Each structure stands twice: as C-alpha cells, then as structure tokens.
Amino acid sequence: MHLLVTGGAGFIGCNFVRHILAEREDVGVRVLDKLTYAGSLDNLAGVLEDPRLKFVEGDICDAGVVEAAMDGIDAVVHLAAESHVDRSIISAEAAVQTNFVGSFRIFEAARAAQVERFVHVSTDEVYGACLGEPFAEDDPLNPRNPYAATKAGADRMAHSYFVTYDLPVVTARPSNNYGPWQYPEKLIPFFTWRALNDEHLPVYGDGMQVRDWLHVQDHCRALALLLDEGRPGEAYNIHGGNERPNMETIRLILDELGKPESLVRHVEDRPGHDVRYAMDASKMRALGWEPRIEWESGIRATVRWYAEHGEWMERSVARGKAYFEQWYARR
Numbered sequence: 001m002h003l004l005v006t007g008g009a010g011f012i013g014c015n016f017v018r019h020i021l022a023e024r025e026d027v028g029v030r031v032l033d034k035l036t037y038a039g040s041l042d043n044l045a046g047v048l049e050d051p052r053l054k055f056v057e058g059d060i061c062d063a064g065v066v067e068a069a070m071d072g073i074d075a076v077v078h079l080a081a082e083s084h085v086d087r088s089i090i091s092a093e094a095a096v097q098t099n100f101v102g103s104f105r106i107f108e109a110a111r112a113a114q115v116e117r118f119v120h121v122s123t124d125e126v127y128g129a130c131l132g133e134p135f136a137e138d139d140p141l142n143p144r145n146p147y148a149a150t151k152a153g154a155d156r157m158a159h160s161y162f163v164t165y166d167l168p169v170v171t172a173r174p175s176n177n178y179g180p181w182q183y184p185e186k187l188i189p190f191f192t193w194r195a196l197n198d199e200h201l202p203v204y205g206d207g208m209q210v211r212d213w214l215h216v217q218d219h220c221r222a223l224a225l226l227l228d229e230g231r232p233g234e235a236y237n238i239h240g241g242n243e244r245p246n247m248e249t250i251r252l253i254l255d256e257l258g259k260p261e262s263l264v265r266h267v268e269d270r271p272g273h274d275v276r277y278a279m280d281a282s283k284m285r286a287l288g289w290e291p292r293i294e295w296e297s298g299i300r301a302t303v304r305w306y307a308e309h310g311e312w313m314e315r316s317v318a319r320g321k322a323y324f325e326q327w328y329a330r331r
Contacts, residue, residue: 002028003227004073006060006106007080009033011182012121012216014043016077019220021050028052032069033080034059037319038183042312060102063109070109075117077223078106084185085125085147086327089271092146099150100157107161107169118158118169119226124212124237126152126173129274136280137173137235144272155235162233170230172223174238175277178298179216180305184316185323188299191250192306193313195259202331205269207247210276214240215293215302222289229287236287237279242295252296256303267331 003020007013008031020027033039035057047053058065060080070076080102082088082095103120110118127135128142141156143149161167178186184193191201222238230236247264254261306313317324 001026002030002072002074004030004032004069004076006032006076006078007039009035009039009041009043009055010079011038011043012177012219013039013079014181015179015216016079016220016223017044017053018047019217020224021047021052023224028054030054030056030069030073032056032058032060032066037323038083038185040316040319042315043181060105061097063105066105066109067112070113070115073113073115075227076106076110076115077119077121077227078103079121081151083147085145086185086270087323088145088147088150090327092150095147095150099147100153103154103157107157107167111161111165111167116168117227118167119223119230120154120158120169120171121223122155122171122173122235123148123151124173124175124239124277124279125274126155127277127279130276130278134278134280135237137237137283144274159233168232170226170232171235172226172238173235173279174219174222175212175214175240175279177214177216177219178302180302180309182216183320184306184313185320187246187249188253188302189306189313191253192257192303193317195254195257195263196307196310198259198263200265201250201263202267202328203246203250203264204267204273206266207250207264208245209273210243210245210278211249212239212277212279213242213244213249213295213299214238214291215298218291218293222284225287225289236284237281238284239279239281240291240295241281243276243278244295249299252299253303256300257307
C-alpha cells in the first residue's frame with residue numbers, strides 16, 4: 001500500500017509515521033508537510049532514512065502540490081492542520097486556510113486519484129462543550145471557537161464527499177492527545193518547559209476545565225485500525241477514558257519534575273473556553289480497540305521525555321517566539 005500522510009512532520013503525524021513503518025513492512029509512506037512552526041524534520045529523526053519513507057515539503061492549500069503528492073497513492077491519513085485554539089483566537093486566517101481550504105484540496109485530489117481509503121482526522125472540539133452525557137458520533141456539532149469551527153467545516157465536507165462522490169472517507173474524532181514531539185504551545189509540553197525554567201505557569205481561570213487525555217500511541221493504533229476496518233461515511237470517537245480537570249494534570253507535571261505548586265498563576269480565562277469535552281467511544285471499541293496507556297504513568301513518561309529533550313524543546317520554542325511573546329506577555 002502507498003500511503004499519503006499529510007502533516008506527517010507534526011506531533012500526531014510523526015508518531016503515526018513511526019507507528020505505521022514499525023507495524024507494516026508492506027507500506028510505503030509519503031509525507032506531505034509545509035514545515036510551519038509546529039512541523040519539523042527534527043520530529044522524523046530516526047525514520048527519515050527509511051527507504052519506505054518519502055518526504056515532500058509543500059502546502060496542502062496548493063492544488064498543484066497536492067495533486068503531485070497524491071500521484072500513485074492508495075490511501076490517505078489527513079492530519080495536516082492548524083491545531084491551536086489560542087492562535088485561532090488571535091487570528092483565524094491560518095486555521096480557515098489550512099483546516100478548511102486545505103482539506104478541500106486534499107479531498108479533491110483524493111477523489112481524482114480514486115484512493116481506496118481515506119482517514120480524515122477531526123477533533124472532539126467539533127461537538128463543543130459537554131454539559132451532560134458524553135457525545136456520540138451522531139450528536140450535533142456545535143463548535144465554539146474558530147479552530148473548532150474550521151475543523152467542523154472540514155468534518156462535514158469530508159462527509160459530503162462520501163455522499164456526493166463516494167470518496168471512502170472515515171472520520172476520526174480524537175480527544176486531547178499527549179506524548180512525545182508535541183509542539184510546546186500545548187498544555188503538557190508548555191508547562192513542562194516553563195516549570196523546568198522555574199517560570200510561572202499561566203493557568204486559565206480556575207484550571208478546572210475537564211479534558212479527556214489520549215496518549216498519541218493509542219491514537220495511532222486507532223487510526224491504523226480505521227484504515228483497515230473503519231466504515232466509509234462514518235465517524236468514530238477516539239477517547240482515552242481519562243477525564244481530568246486541568247489542575248490535576250498540572251499538579252502531576254509539577255510532581256514529576258519536583259517543582260512547587262507556587263509556580264501556578266491563575267490568569268484571565270480564554271474567551272469561549274469550553275468547560276468540558278467528553279465522548280462515548282463505544283463504536284471505536286466495537287472494532288476491538290482499547291486505550292492501553294494508563295493516564296498517570298503516561299503523563300509522567302511524557303514529562304520525562306520533554307525534560308530529556310531540552311535541545312529539541314529550545315529549537316521548537318524558538319520557532320514560535322513571536323507568538324509566545326504576544327499571547328503570554330501579560331499572563
């Protein structure tokens with residue numbers, strides 16, 4: 001099988017590329033990545049030399065680039081995205097272009113190439129805040145921030161391409177991923193980096209927003225399974241079964257690093273901050289998938305990974321210096 005992975009030099013993408021190369025000897029992987037601030041060849045260190053891997057630098061919004069990258073491809077895992085809510089609040093332009101327009105380019109090229117399988121990776125945030133029972137796949141989408149809205153739009157476009165053109169697309173809706181190689185604007189690597197440097201941790205509001213944590217390795221196993229057994233036209237919730245208030249996760253980070261809770265500074269909450277995300281993943285479990293990595297041990301191992309990869313962290317933070325200075329200057 002010839003597989004195209006968009007965003008394969010990003011966090012989830014690089015982990016998925018590693019997973020698929022390790023698990024499937026008969027798969028050739030083509031990575032298409034723009035190498036923005038969050039995507040780096042550093043993230044593919046150790047697998048770039050694999051003869052089954054070909055890297056293509058390019059923008060998924062460029063129809064010509066996407067058409068060329070799709071040539072000879074049998075299946076697609078579409079992960080390329082602008083994925084940070086805070087950045088989308090500052091300006092939604094990049095999220096709209098990449099997440100919606102870029103996804104359209106990928107769907108169009110995949111339709112023309114008549115690919116056999118297509119896994120589109122969405123997010124739990126398309127449902128909006130969960131105030132009652134965990135969301136099921138047929139619940140309405142109610143995104144409440146620009147990032148989530150662009151992902152919901154791409155989610156629905158994916159379904160429309162199945163209905164209208166028979167594109168064999170399966171939509172994955174994962175919860176909060178964590179693990180190695182995540183760009184340090186997200187909670188776990190960001191707070192680990194700041195705690196290691198004895199800088200205060202700017203916690204939004206009371207820090208009691210609830211998130212379900214899914215280790216990226218468990219997510220990659222789910223995506224690989226959906227490539228084989230996902231039903232075209234269907235969506236699948238992928239959760240870790242680890243709903244935790246953010247403060248509980250933050251305290252665990254500090255404990256693993258031996259840092260005091262006095263580093264925590266509660267700051268003004270993010271606009272439109274959803275208080276809880278929660279999903280019912282029984283449909284995914286019916287395929288035989290279960291998360292394997294226990295929350296506390298997974299978080300501790302992830303924090304240690306960042307602590308042991310200081311040079312990678314420094315290079316990553318440097319690529320986003322302007323954003324950090326803009327967003328956190330008064331927080």
